[in-house]
Amino acid sequence: MLRKILMALALMIAAPAAAPAIAQDKPEGKRVEVNGIQMYYEVSGQGEPMVVLHGAYMNIPSMGRIIPKLAETHKVYAIEFQGHGRTTDIDRPITYPNLADDVAAFMDNVGLKKADIFGYSMGAAAGLQLIIRHPEKVNKAVLASVAYDTKGWQPEFIAFIPQMTVEMFVNMPFAQDYKKLAANPDGFPALVEKLIALEKEPMAWEEDVKKIKTPILIIAGDADVSTLEHSVALFRLLGGGVMGDMGKPLPASRLAILPATAHTAVPDQVDLLMGFIEPFIKGEIPKGIFE
Numbered sequence: 199m200l201r202k203i204l205m206a207l208a209l210m211i212a213a214p215a216a217a218p219a220i221a222q223d224k225p226e227g228k229r230v231e232v233n234g235i236q237m238y239y240e241v242s243g244q245g246e247p248m249v250v251l252h253g254a255y256m257n258i259p260s261m262g263r264i265i266p267k268l269a270e271t272h273k274v275y276a277i278e279f280q281g282h283g284r285t286t287d288i289d290r291p292i293t294y295p296n297l298a299d300d301v302a303a304f305m306d307n308v309g310l311k312k313a314d315i316f317g318y319s320m321g322a323a324a325g326l327q328l329i330i331r332h333p334e335k336v337n338k339a340v341l342a343s344v345a346y347d348t349k350g351w352q353p354e355f356i357a358f359i360p361q362m363t364v365e366m367f368v369n370m371p372f373a374q375d376y377k378k379l380a381a382n383p384d385g386f387p388a389l390v391e392k393l394i395a396l397e398k399e400p401m402a403w404e405e406d407v408k409k410i411k412t413p414i415l416i417i418a419g420d421a422d423v424s425t426l427e428h429s430v431a432l433f434r435l436l437g438g439g440v441m442g443d444m445g446k447p448l449p450a451s452r453l454a455i456l457p458a459t460a461h462t463a464v465p466d467q468v469d470l471l472m473g474f475i476e477p478f479i480k481g482e483i484p485k486g487i488f489e
Contacts, residue, residue, distance in 0.1 A: 238284035243269025247313040250276040251321030257283030292392040298327035315339040342417040350428030413450035415478040419459030
């Protein structure tokens with residue numbers, strides 16, 4: 199049973215299989231100094247800027263087709279977080295505020311005054327903290343598989359967090375994949391230790407979320423790591439959940455639930471995601487049948 203739970207956990211946090219990229223010019227990869235780390239990032243596409251934030255244990259390639267698809271309509275800045283992919287690690291814990299501050303510093307260093315954000319899982323929580331801590335940096339945000347409170351995770355995941363150990367992860371397939379890109383190929387155990395600590399960090403951001411003015415599109419699978427009730431609660435904190443057709447403008451934030459979708463299946467549903475993302479970014483609202 200423990201093996202099955204561990205494999206399920208590994209599937210949840212590991213990178214989804216990268217689908218073939220959409221044909222386009224090869225992204226331009228660079229590094230920039232950000233708060234003591236050498237952050238790797240890639241720039242692709244044309245249009246209004248969008249910063250893409252990956253999930254835990256992931257990197258730019260493991261985000262799959264969503265990055266090249268977004269690059270068809272945006273100038274995409276895809277980054278790799280502390281200790282992930284080709285970005286170096288430092289003697290500093292990985293926390294959501296630290297990740298958010300890194301994104302803000304990255305934007306300053308590459309001359310991005312403001313941008314849209316797409317974040318998945320850990321990247322979505324970092325994106326939420328970016329809005330809380332640096333609201334002037336974000337135009338609109340798409341946050342997939344996000345929570346604002348540790349109570350919002352599924353009970354099975356909450357129960358498993360105390361059982362996590364570094365040894366559970368070092369023999370997983372994605373541990374070998376880590377070495378292919380890592381600035382320090384031997385740094386995986388240290389990264390796991392920090393990410394386990396991240397799971398145990400307090401996360402209770404309701405009062406901060408209530409103050410958010412930035413429009414947010416919340417995306418969740420109907421079998422995601424966060425509960426459906428939590429996603430709805432987040433939407434309501436942002437002003438959502440009202441009745442339309444009553445002559446008042448709809449809330450700026452939106453909620454989308456992907457059917458038959460577990461946590462790791464979220465990023466690869468590219469066409470479905472784009473059907474939600476692009477109208478949100480453009481501010482398009484479906485017309486009622488009597489309009």
